[in-house]
Amino acid sequence: MKKHLQIIVGILIMFATSSLLAQSNNAIKKLTQSIRSHKNMEVSFTYQTVGDPNDTEEVKEGKAYFQDKAYKLLMEDQHAISNGKTTWHYIIEDKEVMVGDATDDDNPFTILDNLERDSSGITPVFDQKGNLKKLEVEIDEGVKIILNNIEMKFDQDLKDSFFTFDEKAYPDVEVIDMR
Numbered sequence: 001m002k003k004h005l006q007i008i009v010g011i012l013i014m015f016a017t018s019s020l021l022a023q024s025n026n027a028i029k030k031l032t033q034s035i036r037s038h039k040n041m042e043v044s045f046t047y048q049t050v051g052d053p054n055d056t057e058e059v060k061e062g063k064a065y066f067q068d069k070a071y072k073l074l075m076e077d078q079h080a081i082s083n084g085k086t087t088w089h090y091i092i093e094d095k096e097v098m099v100g101d102a103t104d105d106d107n108p109f110t111i112l113d114n115l116e117r118d119s120s121g122i123t124p125v126f127d128q129k130g131n132l133k134k135l136e137v138e139i140d141e142g143v144k145i146i147l148n149n150i151e152m153k154f155d156q157d158l159k160d161s162f163f164t165f166d167e168k169a170y171p172d173v174e175v176i177d178m179r
Contacts, residue, residue: 040067042153047075051143059148065156069107070163081165082106086179088165096174097165 043064049055062075069084079090082102090097104110121138135147167175 038154040065040154040156040158042156044149044151046148048146049143050146052140065158065162067158067163069102070160071106072163079165081163083160083163086164090165090170090173095172096176097167097170099165099175099177099179101179 043066045062045064046059047062048057048059050057060076062073064074065072069082071080071082073080077092079088079092081088081090084107085102087100087102087106088097089100123136124132125134125136127133132150132152133148135150137145137147139145167173
């Protein structure tokens, strides 16, 4: 499941400003530069996994925020949060959060760099204005993550504390510190 989260995070970053770059031969490289030129980014979307016998195909809502090495991915069943030093993976149904040290693999730009090397299996769909509206990502043979209704905002007022898990706000959650 963590791999799926990393895929979603990386793909959202990679295509967040692709409407500006869709015609460019070096789109991903220019995209990285464009993303880094913004203070932060907020992405709203719906998502579903298709073709996985272990997962329902129901459509769920999600939201992601990125700022420097920090990110916050809020999905209906789990939250993944990192301030660039610590990561929190909150499984809502289990009422537990796993805490770990952030690694380069968690860094949104590392994920972007990896996708820059290999973006096979990623199919973006744009509207008439060139804005990204749908993204299909093949994660295994016959299994896809589909992101729809993608909306983006840039340069929001997000404080550093936004990219941490506030344990006091979740008193019934078991915290498992894996550091």
